[in-house]
Amino acid sequence: MRPNQTFDLTVDLVNAEDIQDARAVLQFDTDQVTLDRVHVADGTYDADEESVTLTMDDHAVLTFDVDRYVSEDVVIELTEAQVNDAVFFYDVFEAPANPPLTLEIDGRSIGTPTELTVTDRDGKPVEGVRFDVGTDPTRVEAIANTWAFTKEDGEFTRRWLPVRKGTSFQLLDEDERYARVIDDTETERYVRTDAIREVDWASLPVTDRDGKVRTERLTAFGGDVRLQAVSPDGDVSARWDGSIVSALGSNNPEHVTLTWSADPATSQTVTWQASPLVDSGALEVEGTTILADSELYYHEDGEVQVFQATVEDLEPGQSYTYRVRTDENWSETSTFQTASDDDFSFLFAADSQAQTPEQFELLTALLEDFATDEHRFLMHAGDLVENGDSLTEWNYLLDAVGAFARERPLMAVLGNHDVYGDGYNTFKQLLPYAHNGPAGQEGAVSSFTYGDAEFFLLNSEAEAEEMRAQADWLEEQLQTSDATWTIAMFHRPAYSSNPLTSGERTADIFAPVLEQGGVDLVLMGHDHSYMRTHPMVDGNVADDGGTVYVIGGSAGPKFYPGVSYEYTDVLYDDNEQVIVSFAITNDHIRLEAMNIHGETVDEYVIEK
Incomplete structure (x- = not known):
């Protein structure tokens, strides 16, 4: 539908010979279209600025002029239709806006x-x-x-x-x-x-x-x-x-964050922010300079320049020093380490879901108290922030994980709170991941391999059709994976610990592929109480083998009550923040979940 276009909308009666005095009321948005004229073949009409009422025995033709400023889909709604005493309600016409420029x-x-x-x-x-x-x-x-x-x-x-x-x-x-x-x-x-x-x-x-x-x-x-x-x-x-809006950021690099958008063994991606007035940025690794890509990110909270650079062709299992630049202003020097085939550990958290710096300090405390030199990255199962439409909250999050994420990558998936408003785009802008998932879901669905484990980051906030595309992609990836361990993560749990959140689509769409594909471990969030299942196969507790699901509890200020089900092995719902450590070798995964006071709330070993 083009701006300034004129078009005819025909309203027909099917089997008109059997119908008398059909009545239809059509409503339209005057910011999109203006009714120019009406022709009723056999009947009458009554029109005002926003609607037209037709009484007819055959058909009518309505001529509309499209507003020059139209930018959204043009919708003309049939708000009432009465035929031989039967009343119907449904949309009659929708056309996408398609301006030529x-x-x-x-x-x-x-x-x-x-x-x-x-x-x-x-x-x-x-x-x-x-x-x-x-x-x-x-x-x-x-x-x-x-x-x-x-x-x-x-x-x-x-x-x-x-x-x-x-x-x-x-x-x-x-x-x-x-x-x-x-x-x-x-x-x-x-x-x-x-x-x-x-x-x-x-x-x-x-x-x-x-x-x-x-x-x-x-x-x-x-x-x-x-x-x-x-x-x-x-x-x-x-x-x-x-x-x-306001210009955000300074002339110095801010919110320096590590993620992986390529092979963790040979590359490292770094993201940072600065003022929109900054002209250029660069990443320096061991004296080698990589010019950064940058994009002005516009948000109702303000506009900021986001820089991203990836260094490649690195050696596996090596430590590197780096710093980043905005114009002539350098960050302090930090280090990162590439992946190797050695044993490794990582941390897992979920639902930090905070609004203020004070609330995000809970996540900071978990990382400061429990991260060791052996933990190579942080997995986060979503609801990173309370309101995904708040750029301010996203930057509070980056401040909260800053000391950790400047040296070890933050690997996260989207939660339902993260996609509020423009949160989906903010997530992709600030946390760039590999574009190796299903087409059209780049940045939200991806995989990476670290040592003997292949990780799959899925998006439970997508529409059902997109989730089925993820499941098809995951099935293909599992069939060709040669990793010793396969681990998946998404937000909404396939097996719940909260009676108010059962029946998620992840149970119907993701779980069958995960269990039939032999995935060893699934990390989830959303329920705000820690839970680990028994090994599961085909939706039932397995006698041998099976997929273990873990809900990470809460790394923030909010909690929900927990309930045990037949699939529940361990439930912890004492309203204490939780972080989970995983240690991976070639023959076992060892899990230890700890509350914010340092008390162990769960220990478990998956063996091969």
Whole structure:
């Protein structure tokens, strides 16, 4: 469905000869479409701005004009239909918005230069595109050199500030003589009304041959902005309705975090953040420099620049020193170690799910008290934060694991709280993992091999169809895996310890593949009380072999009651934070679960 398009919607009666005085009420969104005209073959209609009521014996044709700003699917809903005294309710029409131009915006924080890129449906740049812009509050600019004044107790002071022609302000209100404005220091001032005018956004340059424009005018202030690209031929993009937000980060590297996006034996991925105004970043490993990829990550909490670099061709089982750079500012030096074929240990936690730095200190305490030099990485089963739509909470999390994750990777899966709002994208941006999972689920589903173990990170927050694609992928991976041990992790448990969370799709979709494929260990979260099952095969407690499932309890402030079922071997629901240590050799996996006070709550060995 194209902006400015006109289309006909036909409402037909099937077996019209058997129907008399059929009645239908259709409702539509006037921000998307406008009803232009109605033709009823045999009957009448009554229309207002948002709906039309048809009374007919045959068919009707409704002509709609699509709004030029439409950016979401056009939906015309049949809210009521009555045929021979029978009443029906259902959607009648839905069409995806498909504007001919695509507008990409980089730089949407105060003081950050903005780059606008316009492409056509084939992804080719479009030259000569102008931009329709609207702001709230209204932007004004000085039309000549003038003065700005301040007031105290309702009276002008003698503190005058010279203002150059072209200086921009946000307009709060005005009368015949003076306008009350906000300057770029967020100070309220007054200027003469006849010395300013509304910003002429038509003066923004048009796109160059690469379809790009770079400007500092859009981000001079905060506030709401409406932006749409318009080509010389009248084609348009979807309109962006958003806000100019605060610029986050400093000129120094922040939130330095290790993950794996390639082979843990020969590579290491490092992610960090900095101000949107930082131009470049790099990773230095033992004197070798790798230029970082960077992306401006826009969020309603603010905009930050996220850097990512991966060093490859390393030697297995070796320690390396590294540091990262933003422009000319270096982080302190840290170390990491590549994987080897030796025995190893890792830590497992779930549901840190905190909102404040104080709450995240619980996770920090678990890592500080129980991590040893033998623990090579941290597995986290999701609900890393309380509100995935809060970038602030994600950075609290990175602060909480910072001392650990600067030297040992954080390997996590998505929980239901993590995907609130834009949390799914934030997760993928801040914690990059391998793109070796099923198509379309990159960053959320992946695998990695460490020593004698192959790990599978699954996404229980996906739709059922996507989860089935994960199960198919997992089945294929298990058939070709030559690892001694196979370990899977996802958030929602296939076997629950909470009576309120039973019946998850993971039981129907993931568990059969895990158990039939001989997976040794499955790590889960969500229930906020620690639980370990007996070995399971085909949904039953196994006499020999089988898959062991572990719910990690809570690494944060929230707890749920636990209940034992026939599959439960150990349940711990004493409302204490838990962390689990796993030690892996070529013939056994040893588990020790500890509460925050250092008390062992479970010990278990899986043998081969």
